[in-house]
Amino acid sequence: MSEEEVQPQETTEETNGAENGAVPEIELIIKASTIDGRRKGACLFCQEYFMDLYLLAELKTVSLKVTTVDMLKPPPDFRSNFEATPPPILIDNGLAVLENDKIERHIMKNIPGGHNLFIQDKETATRTENVYSKFKLMLLKRDDPSKNVVLSYLRKVNEHLETRGTRFLTGDTMCCFDCELMPKLQHIRVAGRYFVDFEIPEELEHLWRYMYHMYQLDAFTQSCPADQDIINHYKQQQGTRMKKHEELETPTFTTSIPATIRP
Known part of the structure; x- marks a missing residue:
């Protein structure tokens, strides 16, 4: 240990x-x-x-x-x-x-x-639920319709953030919803790109701005797994063996945002 x-x-x-x-x-x-x-x-x-x-x-x-x-x-x-x-x-x-x-x-x-940390907010719960399950389905199907479904759910989150006008999902301080959603967004970003060339569109600027704010916080960066570990997590689920060179790679952490996004 x-x-x-x-x-x-x-x-x-x-x-x-x-x-x-x-x-x-x-x-x-x-x-x-x-x-x-x-x-x-x-x-x-x-x-x-x-x-x-x-x-x-x-x-x-x-x-x-x-x-x-x-x-x-x-x-x-x-x-x-x-x-x-x-x-x-x-x-x-x-x-x-x-x-x-x-x-x-x-x-x-x-x-x-x-x-x-545990506040009640039915609208936030509704807007953020099912994002991850649709992502898992996209990894399984690997087709355009499943990618479009994930996009539609990410747009809901983007619209929610736009409507609220706050740094985080329910306000300007973090809560349980942020601690639940952001790790999933990181998996979608890293594993989505690796397995199915899925990219979060730059047009979802409120979502990107949200991710930027999360990337500035120690609570996220200190708890975040390396890109390689996220990828290997899904390789194991798919029964794919890790290659030797992957074990030797220096861990990387994707925390950049598109240059077009103004924080």
Whole structure:
């Protein structure tokens, strides 16, 4: 297992209860890279909860430690503690929370400041749902109709951002919807280009501007897997073997936006 003490570079706000260092210590166990078994893997849920908790660590309501586990060769202590349960796993004061919906509920109800991340917004939920499932279908079908469906869903997100006129999906501060959507957009961008030559059109300028703002945030960049890990994630799903040279590649991270887009 590889451990990393997460120390946000920038604190945006002090919160009540954080004085005297009396903040809960939270550990998040995430899947490791399927390439080197150490760096962050390309699990969407792992990145989503990493982002949630990173934002809370920035506010100094929690102290966060992130541990990566190679699920191809899990260490004995992991197997004895969690058997075959795959990450993400959240550990709060010795309590292990194992299922995704329970992790989300625990962050919302039991971790200081967590309730502020989980806001209710039916319109945002409607506009962002199904984007990822349509992307998975595009990877399977690899045809123009499936690409057009993904485009139509991305346009809905673009229109939503245009209507709201805010930096993020529900306002000018991040919330749970952003932590859920942005990792999916990164997968669509990186894996879509690699497998089916799919590119997010430059005309979706509000979506690109949104991605630009996300790329500026430590919560995203610190939790984001390498391009190679995102690609290998889908190769494994398709039963395609990784080539030797891919194991030796220096990790790259796509975080640029088109030159035509003004942030």
